[in-house]
Amino acid sequence: MLIRRTPSWALPESAATPEHVAMNRRRFMAAGAGLAAGAFAAPGAAEAGLLDIFKSKQPPAPEGPDPSAGLYPAKRNPAFKLDRDVTPEKINLAYNNYYEFGTNKWDPAENAGALRLRPWTVKIGGLVETPREVGIDDLLKALPLEERLYRHRCVEAWSMALPWTGIPMKDFVAWAKPLGSAKYVVMKTFLDTAVAPYQASPLYEWPYTEGLTIQEATNELAFLATGAYGKPLAKQMGAPIRLAVPWKYGFKSVKSIVSFEFSEKRPKTLWQAAGPSEYGFWANVNPEVSHPRWSQAQERVLGTNDRRPTQLYNGYAEQVASLYKGLEGEKLFM
């Protein structure tokens, strides 16, 4: 007799939502029928009303050509190679996590068009020699771009591989001139519920916040992506500037960044706040440490029928393992 087994890597969409958030969503669903137009509930299938309200608005006027388009494609840095094929661009454009624009994988492609990319100002503050605000095009002129091939492993047990273009984060940190007392760099996404309706959801602490230690941010692998596939980043992928730290689960790689704050204090991230028993600060990839609700031993390689064994630090141990010496008491892998 044929018994159909669901493999451990086959997570349903948005399975990574912390359990208590999913429960709260259900409560919102129950209450949802009574919601007045304009009242926002939580993200999830039941809150389609939230997106409907958003979609019924006038679509934003189309933006002009991207002023940074001439910077792409940038020269590839041959030091960063892949052990697998690049994921087709069309998959990367259609399968995204960007909760500000919805919790289904296809929502960001449909809804992120509302994001305006110019003007786009990035704030650099906290423990720095001189706090400043810089327009994205001035930042792109100040620091040279390069292309790198990176793996990308989501905590939901799927993976991709892609050519990012961007700024080595250690160059950015040197340019930002943090003070010696800075221990962390805290990065935030924009906050605008008129553009991203799910940011009105009370289930998450918006704006999306993430952080790295200064040692991590100045590791050769940490990258600020401004493009992919030889062009400026697509909105659903986190335009105009996002983090790419391939040895960590994808949720560390915050999208559409508007501020970099250098701090002595470790930040509380959006996912830590939403599910502290499931998501931590470090979030380094480790096949031997399961998520509380599923195994991390394998990954589904999007765009193929492959399942691959997941590697420690997503295969980047040589570059990053030394960052975690002496931190064995910390929850490094969640």
Ligand code: MTE
């Ligand atoms: N950044 C913001 N602002 N909002 C998000 O919902 N999702 C994270 C991360 N950065 C997210 C985010 C998660 S869970 C993953 S796996 C990656 O973005 C997904 O990046 P991709 O859609 O380009 O594959």
